[in-house]
Amino acid sequence: MSPSLSRWLWHAVAAALLVTIGSGLYLASKRIDYTWRWERIPQYLISTEGDDQKAPFDGFVAVSEDGRALSMTALRGAETAEFTGFSRIVAGNGDLVFEGDVIAKTDAISAGPLLVGLWLTLKISALSLVFALLLGLIVGLGRVSKNPAARDLAAFYVEVIRGTPLLVQIFIVYFFIGTVLQLSAFAAGVVALAVFTAAYVAEIVRAGIEAVPKGQTEAAQSVGLSGFQTMRYVILPQATRRILPPLAGQSINLIKDSSLVSVMALTDLTKAGREVVSSTFSPFEVWFVVALMYLLLTGVLSVAVRRLERRYAVQG
Amino acid sequence: MDQPAAVLIEARDIEKRYPNGVLGLKRASLSVKAGEVVVIVGPSGSGKSTLLRTFNGLEAITGGEIVVDGHVLHQRSADLRALRQRVGMVFQQFNLFPHLTVLENLCLAPVKVLKLSAAQADERARVLLAKVGLLNKWDCYPAQLSGGQQQRVAIARALAMQPAVILFDEPTSALDPEMVGEVLEVMKQLAVDGMTMCVVTHEMGFARAVADRVIFMDGGEILCEDVPEAFFGAPRHERLQSFLRQVL
Ligand SMILES: Nc1ncnc2c1ncn2[C@@H]1O[C@H](COP(=O)(O)OP(=O)(O)OP(=O)(O)O)[C@@H](O)[C@H]1O
Ligand SMILES: [Mg+2]
Numbered sequence: 001m002s003p004s005l006s007r008w009l010w011h012a013v014a015a016a017l018l019v020t021i022g023s024g025l026y027l028a029s030k031r032i033d034y035t036w037r038w039e040r041i042p043q044y045l046i047s048t049e050g051d052d053q054k055a056p057f058d059g060f061v062a063v064s065e066d067g068r069a070l071s072m073t074a075l076r077g078a079e080t081a082e083f084t085g086f087s088r089i090v091a092g093n094g095d096l097v098f099e100g101d102v103i104a105k106t107d108a109i110s111a112g113p114l115l116v117g118l119w120l121t122l123k124i125s126a127l128s129l130v131f132a133l134l135l136g137l138i139v140g141l142g143r144v145s146k147n148p149a150a151r152d153l154a155a156f157y158v159e160v161i162r163g164t165p166l167l168v169q170i171f172i173v174y175f176f177i178g179t180v181l182q183l184s185a186f187a188a189g190v191v192a193l194a195v196f197t198a199a200y201v202a203e204i205v206r207a208g209i210e211a212v213p214k215g216q217t218e219a220a221q222s223v224g225l226s227g228f229q230t231m232r233y234v235i236l237p238q239a240t241r242r243i244l245p246p247l248a249g250q251s252i253n254l255i256k257d258s259s260l261v262s263v264m265a266l267t268d269l270t271k272a273g274r275e276v277v278s279s280t281f282s283p284f285e286v287w288f289v290v291a292l293m294y295l296l297l298t299g300v301l302s303v304a305v306r307r308l309e310r311r312y313a314v315q316g
Numbered sequence: 317m318d319q320p321a322a323v324l325i326e327a328r329d330i331e332k333r334y335p336n337g338v339l340g341l342k343r344a345s346l347s348v349k350a351g352e353v354v355v356i357v358g359p360s361g362s363g364k365s366t367l368l369r370t371f372n373g374l375e376a377i378t379g380g381e382i383v384v385d386g387h388v389l390h391q392r393s394a395d396l397r398a399l400r401q402r403v404g405m406v407f408q409q410f411n412l413f414p415h416l417t418v419l420e421n422l423c424l425a426p427v428k429v430l431k432l433s434a435a436q437a438d439e440r441a442r443v444l445l446a447k448v449g450l451l452n453k454w455d456c457y458p459a460q461l462s463g464g465q466q467q468r469v470a471i472a473r474a475l476a477m478q479p480a481v482i483l484f485d486e487p488t489s490a491l492d493p494e495m496v497g498e499v500l501e502v503m504k505q506l507a508v509d510g511m512t513m514c515v516v517t518h519e520m521g522f523a524r525a526v527a528d529r530v531i532f533m534d535g536g537e538i539l540c541e542d543v544p545e546a547f548f549g550a551p552r553h554e555r556l557q558s559f560l561r562q563v564l
Contacts, residue, residue, distance in 0.1 A: 219412070219413070222403075222405035223476075226397060234424075237415045
């Protein structure tokens with residue numbers, strides 16, 4: 001058997017196993033008396049629910065001949081009103097409607113709660129990542145600094161952050177720092193995630209810098225480059241190649257960790273999932289979809305990073 | 317020479333104790349005049365690299381006095397950056413910047429440190445690359461060059477700063493035998509051009525042919541120094557005799 005054929009065979013084995021496990025789960029779910037209602041899910045992704053045109057007062061409805069305009073005359077008094085620009089008329093010609101009744105609807109496609117949550121997750125992750133990279137770079141440089149004070153502070157930061165659970169940090173930032181500095185829930189979330197992730201980024205940066213041979217620093221200093229120039233032009237460009245893969249992993253962790261901000265009053269993807277579950281009573285479908293949406297985010301990120309890696313891997 | 321040449325390196329009783337307690341240098345004294353080629357030989361661990369690296373402040377001395385091109389290195393206030401612009405160094409492992417092309421390796425310090433314009437640095441780099449016979453490799457990355465070629469680029473990189481003296485720490489020890497010659501050839505040409513050089517090497521042929529003085533180190537001390545003919549022809553020191561018996 002040719003090597004490539006046997007490789008494909010093994011891939012097929014893996015696929016078969018996955019299908020088996022999947023159908024096993026499906027059969028298991030049949031036995032627990034659960035009604036799958038996938039058809040309920042799309043509306044929470046994309047909502048076609050538009051604006052309602054409500055009657056401003058009690059009165060009679062008149063539909064124009066071409067059906068494009070509505071007018072109302074008040075039951076009491078001489079008030080009249082005209083309505084145009086809607087998609088569908090709900091009330092009939094000559095109907096008596098009362099204040100607040102829906103007389104017409106405007107169809108509009110808008111993001112459903114899950115997509116809105118996804119957007120918030122994306123925003124909070126991206127923003128936290130930017131700050132985490134900056135802070136992590138600074139702390140990482142502190143870890144390898146010649147100055148003992150900088151080294152101590154950086155080490156202290158990393159130990160404290162890595163030694164406490166993110167959830168606890170989020171509570172501290174939200175309830176303590178957030179209250180003192182009057183941060184919004186969103187800002188508190190960004191701060192907590194950035195501070196947490198930066199500790200890990202710092203360790204990645206430190207390891208990357210330490211992996212660059214000492215001879216590079218010596219050569220750079222021997223031609224008269226300053227410490228900063230040595231870092232900027234010689235060490236960091238070489239460290240980047242080593243830093244990138246673990247950094248990608250850390251960014252993916254950040255996206256996943258961001259689900260913890262749902263404990264604050266923030267409707268991220270996870271919180272949106274919880275809300276949709278409570279209105280649909282379809283937890284299985286909703287959580288599968290939520291998981292898939294997280295996978296989408298992390299998948300796009302890892303593809304992007306692999307591209308970057310390939311670009312940096314050109315030179316030996 | 318009509319007038320006495322300026323002293324570039326003056327080391328008096330310098331001592332280097334490493335943080336782990338090892339005494340790398342003990343009471344070594346040496347002076348190097350402008351235009352001189354000084355070759356340093358000695359067994360492994362005798363302190364040759366340590367001595368060389370004190371000359372550009374890569375190793376700080378723990379005793380004695382050292383003045384290089386007017387910079388007083390044993391004082392805390394020593395401006396090492398200014399010093400290193402005047403003292404080039406060539407390493408055993410080349411230490412080229414692997415993420416930069418040959419030309420970029422040569423231009424980095426002149427642009428960032430000497431504040432040359434990119435065009436000036438470029439021109440200077442090309443002249444030097446032609447000098448070491450590698451102008452056609454200007455766009456290569458170090459990994460694409462042979463060891464001998466990399467070391468020639470490293471020499472050109474040191475020259476790009478127009479230093480007063482260049483330190484060579486075993487520049488041919490990491491090379492395949494067939495590439496040693498091309499590097500020594502470049503170094504010989506530098507000596508002929510009047511460059512001041514301190515060279516740690518095991519190439520006794522080079523020492524004999526090019527050195528003005530040869531220095532023998534052992535156990536962190538400079539045991540003797542002499543002109544090459546006397547150094548190799550009539551070695552006075554007993555330990556030098558046994559060292560020469562081993563290497564020749
Ligand atoms: N960074 C260091 N820390 C501690 N001890 C060191 C350090 N560098 C060198 N030494 C010690 O100092 C002594 C002199 O070392 P040095 O490297 O100067 O010798 P060398 O003559 O260059 O040897 P070689 O021919 O092997 O390069 C040795 O005993 C060595 O072990
Ligand atoms: Mg050595």
